[in-house]
Amino acid sequence: MEVPRLDHALNSPTSPCEEVIKNLSLEAIQLCDRDGNKSQDSGIAEMEELPVPHNIKISNITCDSFKISWEMDSKSKDRITHYFIDLNKKENKNSNKFKHKDVPTKLVAKAVPLPMTVRGHWFLSPRTEYTVAVQTASKQVDGDYVVSEWSEIIEFCTADYSKVHLTQLLEKAEVIGGRMLKFSVFYRNQHKEYFDYIREHHGNAMQPSVKDNSGSHGSPISGKLEGIFFSCSTEFNTGKPPQDSPYGRYRFEIAAEKLFNPNTNLYFGDFYCMYTAYHYVILVIAPVGSPGDEFCKQRLPQLNSKDNKFLTCTEEDGVLVYHHAQDVILEVIYTDPVDLSLGTVAEITGHQLMSLSTANAKKDPSCKTCNISVGR
DSSP, X not given: OOOOBOGGGSOOOSSTTSOOOSSOEEOOSOOOOTTOOOOTTSOBOOOOOOOOOEEEEEESOOSSEEEEEEEOOSTTGGGOOEEEEEEXXXXXXXXXXXXXXXXXXEEEEEOOSSSEEEEOTTTOOTTOEEEEEEEEEEEOTTSOEEEOOOOOOEEEEOOOOOHHHHHHHHHHHHHHOOOEEEEXXXXXXXXXXXXXXXXXXXXXXXXXXXXXXOBOTTOTTTTTOEEEEEBOOOOTTXXXXXXXXXXXXXXXXXXXXHHSSTTEEEEEEEEEOSSSSSOEEEEEEEETTSHHHHHHHHHSOEEOTTSOSSEEEEEETTEEEEXXXXXXXXXXXXXXXXXXXXXXXXXXXXXXXXXXOOTTXXXXXXXXXXXXXXXX
């Protein structure tokens, strides 16, 4: 059976010594397993001595690609026509639940100079641990393969989304982030015990904490950026924050200019949904020159605070005026501590709607509105 080719998913070679995998294909034949065992109808000839790859090195890792190279003994090296690459997701409790399950991970590549690039979002997901092993092969005139033993197994982890990937995500978010509403306060809902603890143990100042793993699996802020979550959404008919919240019956409100002003930078962090019709956009506000600002500057697209589709701060007649996107739910992360004395804490009159919580929520990988063509 002819093996389907996937050349369109690969890079072009950048130099003679950095060839990309050519004719990368899904395994339509049944290869040896890592112990060298073969099925009766595998189409692979009896084992002959071919050099076994060793000292495997993985480099230039992105969210959906990596370069691989190895060393081989020179004996019989000229007989090698193909490489077989066995790539598997390393199972663990934090593994990406949305990696495509129906795609084989054994790859066939024509023998080219090393290193070579393996790229493909259908079998690589961001921020995911993988194992990889390699064997050399020689294709015979009758179509059978002579293969070496498998190399040692190497482990590596793919990277987060880069700024390029996040910019693609930003562009998709901008499509639905058009209509704007005026607002005047940021707010944060929690239980009464949270605010009591802040007063007693943190000198009245809310402290940044590490962001959870909600949203896109490849987001560079998940599990890394420290900040405090705020909302700014308002009800269309009142212009005020809604009285319901999934996070607690007590609300801290602070004037918008205390957190978002000409002395802060605004960054795009993520765009996602949770199998629902409405979408979430995560933005980050960081005081200029702060540790949070430096973190974001290296990893996230920066937005023009006066002109963007999600959250703006403009000046009218000497007064700062604020608008937020109406058609997405904004989650705003502020990267510095915030003293409770800068605002007010009061009990809301509405309900605590736990079903709307986004804590550690996983992104819908099938949504065409908020996914890009890299690992989810």
